[in-house]
Amino acid sequence: MKASQFFISTLKEAPADAEIVSHQLMMRAGLIKKLGAGIYNYMPMGLRVIRKVEAIVREEMNRAGAIEMSMPVIQPAELWQETGRFEAMGPELLRIKDRHGRDFVVQPTSEEVVTDVMRQDIRSYKQLPKNLYQIQTKFRDERRPRFGLMRGREFIMKDAYSFDRDQTAAKVSYQNMAQAYRRIFDRFGLTYRAVAADSGAIGGDLSEEFQVIAATGEDAIVYCPTSDYAANMEKAEALAPAGPRQEASQTLAKTPTPGKATCADVAELLGIPLETTVKSLVLATDLSNEAGEVVKTQVWLLLLRGDHNMNEIKVGKVPGLDASFRFASLAEIDDHFGCEPGYLGPLNLKKPVKLLVDREVAVMADWVCGANEADFHITGVNWSRDLPEPDLIADIRNVVAGDPSPDGNGVLAIERGIEVGHVFYLGTKYSQAMNATFLGENGKPQFLEMGCYGIGITRLPAAAIEQNHDERGIIWPDAIAPFTVVICPITPERFPDVKAASDKLYSELLGAGVDVILDDRGERPGAMFADWELIGVPHRVTIGDRGLKEGHIEYQHRRDTAASKVDAATAFDFLKGKLAL
Amino acid sequence: MKASQFFISTLKEAPADAEIVSHQLMMRAGLIKKLGAGIYNYMPMGLRVIRKVEAIVREEMNRAGAIEMSMPVIQPAELWQETGRFEAMGPELLRIKDRHGRDFVVQPTSEEVVTDVMRQDIRSYKQLPKNLYQIQTKFRDERRPRFGLMRGREFIMKDAYSFDRDQTAAKVSYQNMAQAYRRIFDRFGLTYRAVAADSGAIGGDLSEEFQVIAATGEDAIVYCPTSDYAANMEKAEALAPAGPRQEASQTLAKTPTPGKATCADVAELLGIPLETTVKSLVLATDLSNEAGEVVKTQVWLLLLRGDHNMNEIKVGKVPGLDASFRFASLAEIDDHFGCEPGYLGPLNLKKPVKLLVDREVAVMADWVCGANEADFHITGVNWSRDLPEPDLIADIRNVVAGDPSPDGNGVLAIERGIEVGHVFYLGTKYSQAMNATFLGENGKPQFLEMGCYGIGITRLPAAAIEQNHDERGIIWPDAIAPFTVVICPITPERFPDVKAASDKLYSELLGAGVDVILDDRGERPGAMFADWELIGVPHRVTIGDRGLKEGHIEYQHRRDTAASKVDAATAFDFLKGKLAL
Structure with missing residues (x-):
């Protein structure tokens, strides 16, 4: 991509209503543009990030055997009335009447619709297990939307739903998804924790949140630095004190x-x-x-x-x-x-x-x-x-740092996280409410055992920024950067060698399938660098006439404090090494 | 993909409310499932078709220099009030009130929002031209939704919007899009016509519809078999009769x-x-x-x-x-x-x-x-x-077949078509209403010159089916088929050679990047063939023990009336030829 052919729109100042750094930086870097409270345009630069997040999620969901479909954004109220959620969900559920006065909702999630699909199509245990997912626009009418994509009203979510013949099989499906989520979050290149979460009335340990670690995170995460233990604050157990009660020594x-x-x-x-x-x-x-x-x-x-x-x-x-x-x-x-x-x-x-x-x-x-x-x-x-x-x-208290870890292998520490994924064993909550049955091996109708699995596709970039930024802007992991490499030629209009070297490297990288952008906008170097540091492209190559005359170009990773000289003749090989190609 | 790992759900009978063949076949083949009037789940098999349509559109839009973004589905009413469309659009525009009683609409199209984006970002003629597009869920509250995806309420549309400094440049953008549309429709593998359409108050010839030819089409298309002339019925001119008025010969x-x-x-x-x-x-x-x-x-x-x-x-x-x-x-x-x-x-x-x-x-x-x-x-x-x-x-009449072609090169014929795309020069209709200006080369504010360009992503598969089907089911063009090749092994559980040969060909095709599905469901041959003929996979390979013993497998294109024997040893090469790999 050449920058002149793309849509780049950076701002010096973030708007006053952007309270947290990810919101500020997404606005300043031109990734999103506000349309209304909690409603954003995904601008071309931002959409590239979202599409990369989607692609990783899609690949790993497919690899895990989940099957993609797409459910409507506008859903008839009848199904939501079957489960009682039409009334129970309160004002966060955006309700609509169509021209005939019939009730609809804008989907905040799709348990009802997917259960309706399955109760029509699944007749026998032989058709199970099945896992259906979609990557689709959702709406949640937050009372006070804020923090940009972190707590928006319209957002994109990947929601998957597993259907199994019994609890044992449902737990296999659950673990399969939990594994897929680890692969997904590993690929994002973010520091995260999978933490045990409360599974509500169902009980058991089949609920995990995937939390991107960030000092600004809304959630407190409890973990043990010397073991695998991790849970959210609601779930983390405070063990009973080890010793007996002490003797009384004071008078009342x-x-x-x-x-x-x-x-x-x-x-x-x-x-x-x-x-x-x-x-x-x-x-x-x-x-x-x-x-x-x-x-x-x-x-x-x-x-x-x-x-x-x-x-x-x-x-x-x-x-x-x-x-x-x-x-x-x-x-x-x-x-x-x-x-x-x-x-x-x-x-x-x-x-x-x-x-x-x-x-x-x-x-x-x-x-x-x-x-x-x-x-x-x-x-x-x-x-x-x-x-x-x-x-x-x-145990009726929140744990505190220094409490013994429930797994007996150390003491607990607490850090902050941003929830971007959740895997959850649902049991038969929805299948019972909607009478979604299949014929079991014994020939009798049984309720489908379900699980649900979400990833906040548009929240993830915001969480990534909360975790990875500095005073100059965003620092993207390679996997979800809008562009992986930016080439900044210095006044190529005056120096044909600069233009030629930039074009050559650009072609080489494109040919190698690298997501590269060539900044041919004719901006001054300072403005150009400031833009790309704000936008957060991880690898920057600067090509100037003086350097070329000396046989080098400059390379700077977004986390580097200064550029380093690289032999111009082997610049492409150097970058292949950096990009692990 | 192995069929056992996928979601296949075919029906013997179409539901009673499916009036046209594409609706019937999409329901029977399990491509879509009705959720409400004019609202459909895109089932896994159908979503594969939709994604292929999207991919072709996206590639060609990008190639043409358009830039992808994504605008909200739920849009604040204020922008729609600026252009007067909030009132003017009538009940087809689905209106919502949020929890605070504010008015919103579910987007049927996005001229207002994209114009709002551009009036904020475009300051100078130097930033022009720009063409922004999205592939996004739309809603149109049809009074009487019907015909499945042909006239649904919720649908997916690719909508693009060009912005230019003057009419001359806008016409270049328009022609660029018209060319891209020809590439897109060529790639779909459908018979289509680009027909001149009426451009309303703006005048000029900058409006074309892309019509997929089908006997069942809603629209009458006028064309000249011996020239390039093509227009829709509204637009096609009836030339003035060549000769002078005849003399009176009768009395009153x-x-x-x-x-x-x-x-x-x-x-x-x-x-x-x-x-x-x-x-x-x-x-x-x-x-x-x-x-x-x-x-x-x-x-x-x-x-x-x-x-x-x-x-x-x-x-x-x-x-x-x-x-x-x-x-x-x-x-x-x-x-x-x-x-x-x-x-x-x-x-x-x-x-x-x-x-x-x-x-x-x-x-x-x-x-x-x-x-x-x-x-x-x-x-x-x-x-x-x-x-x-x-x-x-x-000229106040519709042309009829046999009328002289307006280009003077023959006589007109009439056929039926389904409109799936439209390119349209808008002029300054929206930029004036919304005061979207930029500073021209003369330093003075000027209104953005706009064009809009739509493709009905979910309508296209329906149109493709209207054009390509027979009594057995759908016949997909390779480019948008849910799977390009299906391998049908005959009782592989009894014949290890059948299983081995099927698995081998499957691996070879997968390795060559072919979208192949192996039917490992264990269905009887008749049921298996009926399913794939209904679903419309263009290339079918049948592998049976008897054939293998004789050294052949069977190949049948969906349009062939019978299978032909193919040397088993060179089956992969044979298929590569069929698929032009």
Whole structure:
């Protein structure tokens, strides 16, 4: 490609609404252009990146035996009503009425449609397994779209759906996809982690997120530097403390803590470690009758160490809380504790509550908690002696760096990541809702066992940039760069040798199948270099008259701080080496 | 690809709502699956065809210097309001409100968005010309979607838009695209015609449709078998008759024609050629004041030869009718003619009308027309003698087969076609509406000169099938076949030599880059052949034990009536020849 024949449009300044670096750089490098809130044109430079991402995904999906199809963007509401998602999905699901007033949705994902396809076509277990995928435009009507392609409303996703005869086969399909995802993410040339994720009601370990590591990432990733363990924060288990509960050594004492409503403030006031304090959180669960009226409410007191945070996913798995829970109202708190939040604790309750205690708190001795009286805490609290043993003990907190790894092979570290892929075992959730059956080997109808597998095609470039950039711009991995090599001739209009050498190298690289762009726009060298550093082409060759006279050209990788001289006569061979051709 | 690893789903019967053969065959061959009215899943077999169409289009667009980008499917209404199309497009434009109540449309085309992109990025004539294209999902909310992908609601279109500094340059861009389209349609391997089309208000000859020839086509195509002339029916000119008007030889006579309200009936009753009769059509034009109230209505009488039909496009270009016209009401007709339609004519009018006469009628003598009296016609009518010369004479009729070709090189023939592409010079229609300017060489802002160029990516396969099918199924041209070659081994599970020979040929073809499918499903030969004939794979190789023992395999092109024996040892070379490798 010659730059004069392409569409290059760089900006000095990013627009004010571009809050994160990938959004800023994608706008400045002319990869995308905003059309509306969360809606972007994929400009020619950006589309090249997207197409490369798509091609890698497509190749590896095909290699893994998945079959490409394409489902409509505009889908009739009826299928979404079968699974209840038409109502359940809320305002993120963009709904349309056609000219006849019929309801449609703009697809945010396609479980319903693909299940509908399969329930029509799959009659026998002999036709299984099957894995269908598409790379297609999606829409999610985010309340507050932002961060460019990172959280846009219209986006491109690769979504795959596996169909199997039983759970065993479904797990093979799942692992096959998880393997394919590792190949895909390896090929992107990004640093990433596959992390265990919560699989919700289905249980088991068949849910993994693929996270591109970046300091700016939305998600906290938990991993063990000395083992393979990696999980997202929702999933990562905080092991039970190794030792037994310590002996009580302090006496119970009520201490004035005026205006100190947080554990940190109390610890500071009393001059004690935060790790000796305990925070109280009050939840409630409602029991309803058939008419939907609440007939009984149970109030729960959760105790966590002062430096720990509650993990809602884990709490949601505790028996009694697993149906649904909410934070208690101030009235309910007053009713049970006779006190406002900030000074709550498990002692001196007005009414009994159910006591759920984190594993860590269950082994503590001589701890500090609220006195259920404003401006007072109690110190030297000890289990059994001062209050009964907890009703329930469970892992209900987020892990912190330094916690032991659940696999027993070291301690946990935490880093940030951007989720760009997810593999998930669905079970029969959709096939049951939509009555998608096949005849099993025993001749009886059985529900299809499903899995779903997504990759955010347009999110991936944004994640790649968050991970790979500097103050000059983007730094693309070769595999997804809009161009792999840029040739910058210096004033070729004045120096025929420069033009000839540039054209020759350009032809050689094109002939070798290299994605090369020759900058023939006639820009000044400074402007030319700034453009390509902003755009992030990984390999740059500069050809000038003085260098040629001395027998060299200049090569600079986008990560290099300076250019290096390369023998002009062997420049092509040199580049082949750099590109591993 | 091995058939067992693919998704093959053929049907014995087409669904009842599939009215045309391409729709029936696409459903039966499992290329598409209906999701809703005019909305289809592109199944794996169909998507392969679509991807091949896309690839050819993309290659040739790139070769022609067009640059690929991708515009959103969901577009904010504001841009569409700038050009007035948000209101003007009517119910075919699918409108959406997002969660905040803002208006959006699902793109049916993207002139507004691409013009918005360019008005932001193009500052100087030095950046021109540019041609941007996308291959993207579109939606048109047809009142009555039907015919499968031929007239669906959701479809894929390649839409390109050229931007130039002036009309001269715009015409170069237009011709460049017209040439690229010829290359594209040549590569598809279909019989097609590029036909001149009406370019509306812009005028000139810069509008061509690309029509795939098929007896079932919606459009009438006019062409000259002995020259290059081709146009659609709207555009094709009916030349003025060569000779002068004939002399009058009959006297004027009123003739009873009870119940004979059409020219054909009158001609039959009177035993005269239909070509001597004249039909009367009554139109009206309204002159409105600034408040939009009609202040004056002009009634027009149009005269056409009894065997000719009115061409509304041509009528709409006649001075006085070019703003807008309508058919006259019965009241208006009675007011001017004192008679109901069926017996109207230009003689004995109650009130004067404007008389617009087709060129053919203007040279007729001794003709027959209505008497403006129910159940009566007048014979022997002659210009000047019986009524004044026409107010206007123009070409206002559709051509018929046998008319002289407008290029003077023969006579016209008519065939049917399916429009799958269109190249169109737009001028400054959109750039003026959206104030899309650039600084010209003279330093002054000028409007961008535009052209637009569409190809119906998902319509093309349907058109290909209408043109190429037989009672057994589809017959794909090699270029867009889902698979180029199918290998059908006969009971390979019983004959290891069959399996070995099939696997070997499969590997050889794969290695040569041939899109081959090996049918390893274990189907009976009859069912296997029926499937592949229905699906329409152009080249079939059958490998059986008996043939191998005799040293041959069988080859059958989809158009062949029977298989032919091919030396097994040189089968690969034979196929290379067939595939022009």
